[in-house]
Amino acid sequence: MSEKTQVSEKTEFEFQASVTEVLRLVIDSLYSNPEIFLRELVSNAADAIDKRKFRAISEPEILGEEEPKIRLIPDREAKTLTIEDDGIGMSREELIEYLGTVAHSGTREFAKAIEEAKKGDFQLIGQFGVGFYSSFLVAERVDVISRAAGSNEAHRFSSDGRSSFTVEPAERDRVGTSITLHLKEDCLEYLEEFRLRGLIRTHSDYLPHPIELKVRRPKSGGEEEGDAGEEVRFERINDGKALWQKDPKELEAEQYEEFYKHLTHDFEAPLAYRHFRVEGTMLFSGIFFIPKRPPFDLFTEGAAHGMRLYVKRVFIMDNCDALIPRFLRFLRGVVDSEDLPLNVSREILQDSRVVRTISKQITKRALDLLDELAAEKKEEYLEFWRAYGAVLKEGLHFSPEYANRIAKLVRFESSKGEGLVSLDEYIERMPEGQESIYYILGANRQLVENSPHLEGLKKKGYEVLFLTDPVDAFAIEGLSEYEGKKLISAMDADVDLSDGAEDEETPELGKLEAKIKSALAGKISAVRWSKRLTDSPACLVIPPSGLPPYLERLLRAREGEMSEPPRTLELNPKHPLIEAIREKVEAGEEGVERYLEAIYGQALLSEGSPVEQPAKLASLLVELLTEKLAGQAATPGGGDVRRESEG
Template identity: 45%
Template sequence: MAVETKKETLGFETEVKHLLHLMIHSLYSNKEIFLRELISNASDAADKLRFEALSNDRLYEGDSELKIRLEYDKEKRTITVIDNGIGMTREEVQEHIGTIAKSGTRQFFESLTGEQAKDSELIGQFGVGFYSSFIVADKVTLTTRKAGADKSEGVRWESTGEGDYTIESVEKAQRGTEIVLHLKESESEFLDGYRIRSIVRKFSDHISLPIVMDKEIMPSMDKDEEGEEAEKAKAPAPVEEETINRASALWTRARQEISEEDYNEFYKHVAHDFQDPLVHVHSKVEGTNEYTLLLYVPSRAPFDLWDRDAKHGVKLYIRKVFITDDAEQLMPRYLRFIRGIIDASSLPLNVSREILQQSKQISTIKSGAVKKVLGMLEGLASNDPEKYAKFWSEFGTVMKEGPIEDHSNKERIAKLLRFASTHADTDKQDVSLENYVSRMKEGQDKIYYVTADSFSAAKNSPHLEIFRKKGIEVLLLSDRIDEWLVSNLSEFDGKHLQSVAKGDLDLDKLDGEEAKKEQEDVNKEFEPVLKQIKDVLADKVSEVRLSHRLTESPACLVADVYGMSLNMERIMKEAGQSMGMGRKPIFEVNPAHPLVARMKNEQDDSRFADLTHILFDQAILSEGGQLDDPAAFVHKLNGLLQGLLH
């Protein structure tokens, strides 16, 4: 059958060109990783074919011996990586090679610094895979055919890694993908069998697929027949294929046989990451539901951590046969940063996605895997606080989703949470709830916190004034997720979590009888003032009362004990959700503040009203809120200031 050439020259996406330039310059010092990346991709292609062939073994086309073959040619200056995996269609080549089909790309490029050392880490985090070929090659030719397609449906892609690439239809007898790297003049070191073998053994020994090369067999030399043998030696030496990696699934080996370097290299393969992982857990569970897991925490958050559509990082195998890398049933959303594999022995090989979703065995495996991950993090927190602090800086915000999503492990997750607090007054989140409880004042029975849209706003909240005066620690919560966290984590160690900006503070146990009597007297004295303020503000507030939480500020807004916090209302409004169901705030005034004391003796009703509105608007601003009428606020404030000039 004749092949329709249909050759096109197409331009790379801007992001691809940018990435190629950055990668070639930033990763050049670690250029040998190109071979690891190509081998990892070939291994993935074989995994996908093996899974597809479970339901259609004709895809093997009579060749079910999956392997990766490496070749090099000193004269042509080429290295070739060949796999007989799933292969690609023309559309898939354009999707996976001509573009970067990943959300979060823009944020990734915005995060680049221009410093090669830092950018190389970010590029590795992004996962460049195939494009790493251009670190050593000035031209790359990829030829592929999808398993099961006609041999006329082959595709050839070629590029010099600059502005564009060509793509054409070709005839290809064998399924799978062949990648030919035309090496730069400066990269002759890779045209050496020993060098290639050493790279494979360093980076890809754990690949369960055989990686093969031709082994040269030197003919023996008989001194008595030297002339004849010299002639024979000129002829090409006979060759045979040899497997140059161990070709056994790493996770099936005994832990004592696996070095830390082996674990790290397997992580880089399975996660397509360039950096070593932070920590890992390798465990085998035996019994009626038997499975092995090898799970990792990356050193850095993946660039698409906040992409809700991103695939999970845990691959499901059944008896070493890859099944899926989109197994949402294996790990909850709050652990979406976990990478690795789970190999289940007791599931059927022909399991479908629908069966996975309904399988009790999968639910049991997921539950066990989550417990292993939490145990790994607990060990890290106890044994290496410095490393745990690094983990928290990368993944802490995601972990805060845990108590919301995973009620069965809420207490364990709560112990792993870290917060900033007034104990240190820094934005570093290093205070655990156990730390807080251990420092609680005698008679204190609540864990106090404040929420705000920034650390600075939380730290300077007027709600903290009485707590600072009494030396009571308050957690400073400024991540958006914190509002949802505290609504789902109501207590810890029998202690209720209490917002300092909600309800009436119950600090009576920490006050003496004399202080209580003094408060009662002040309340009576200010009753008329509070009524007049309420009349002025009318339906803007639900109540006006004297504040027992302010020591320096004149006024503040407080949410009802069961109401939505003002910070949460603001977040919801920004998200475009109407908060008509929100309750009106309580307005608290500080009787010890000169402005409030002045109001007690103010005879001019108009002046009293202006002062009331100014204090109310100031309270809104101190909460990070926005005024309905900023111009009116400025006008009233200017009037008050002008009065001071006379």
């Protein structure tokens, strides 16, 4: 943003190129739904009043004697609609920051997100906090006059939404903001009383602050006389009772939907919601919602998430993260407590017994709601899972007190088809004789599906869960057992697939064990015959105290280390390659170490682990293949085919 001219304290600024782009994107995305401008502006006005009331807790002098209001003032002659509030107001600097730029809302991220989304993806606009710019859907020019609480100065912001805006001193007799829209010719319907009443009733009826509309009525000794025996007055056009204070039986789904849209600035209905009221030693009520789609910053470290907190209907703060655990941070909603002090701070909330009780109640109700979705609305639950499953799984690790509840809700890909399976479904279809739940960790389905560690499990008909989310490596550590069944990694050394007396005897390792330990010193901790391999020559397994290799890699990536920790090497005693190597060792032949290096490298690659020196392994494999093929191509007389052709 650059300052162009300055005349009589009126300053003109150029919009940043990115701001102009956001304006274009907002208008292009919402052109078919222009009426949302009123909801956005009224919601902003209500938030401004909430902020003024909150600040008045510590500074009572900034709140006047009259109840703060929101007023709609249509002017047919001037073709303007003014939205006025008695909120916190804005200083000159704040007008420039909040209206003249959108950098604080993530301009580039917004532009990128909405360009990548499908056309009409309205919810992105609310996520990025640029709802004010919906004014330009209906207005040729927008004038904003604002006076900040605690100041006697007012300023005017004016823009046509194209390339620049101006800021100059103005007059305003009280704290608050007025936004005057100079309506486009095809938007004059928003001057009609019935249209404005209908929009407020639809979108903002529940707001706790009075919304008044300037109307003309037949003269009856009113305050301000108009022409032809009429008087001009303000009439309240909203109910004004907080939605969460009402009896759920009196409310329709549409009312919850509109409240959600006001609260979140989302343009889609929520996936699900729950209205609650708790009475007893403590009294609190509220509503929480599950958005259909996650916010852009759901996994951004330090991003603000949480519920909106009220105390005795007084707004206290947004994004109160103390009210919900991290694994439910996708919830949006409000909580109104009768037991917290009005001057509560975030620091106090962290240690508050009241807040801990509220958090437990919300968590229980949220998990109950998810249980209901999973049981009764499977498609909607799968939609939820695709959006928030990775977040929910965090609770297995970080909130062990809820691990069993969360485990019932978790869904996995598995070796039995392309769909998702719950742990209960897994247990239901376990074959006779299977005692444990098996899983495997890896970067993607293709990798884990073809892992040699699954060969013996597949042969027995055991289903294996595929854990391919990055969070799975940590989450599964918090779930060692479910419904009396142990969860065992298919890569664990103690996976027992033996059938007792029916198992065939395997030969002694003998000299092979010593040769392998010598050739792979520092790379393996032990070597043994495998009961899980049926087709592959070898695999590496995790000792009882070890970590899965996928988790090891994640941890080592943070610390910049690359070496693989030693693990147990399992060999398939029936594989021709292993049999040949054992015979060579028993016969005392030289050069067997190269084959053992190749076997070790193959075991790493087959499970998706990186090799420490890939070029060295590639050269070794080429060398061994060349020797093998050269030997097969030798003539009966002992000559080399390549040499004969050269001659």
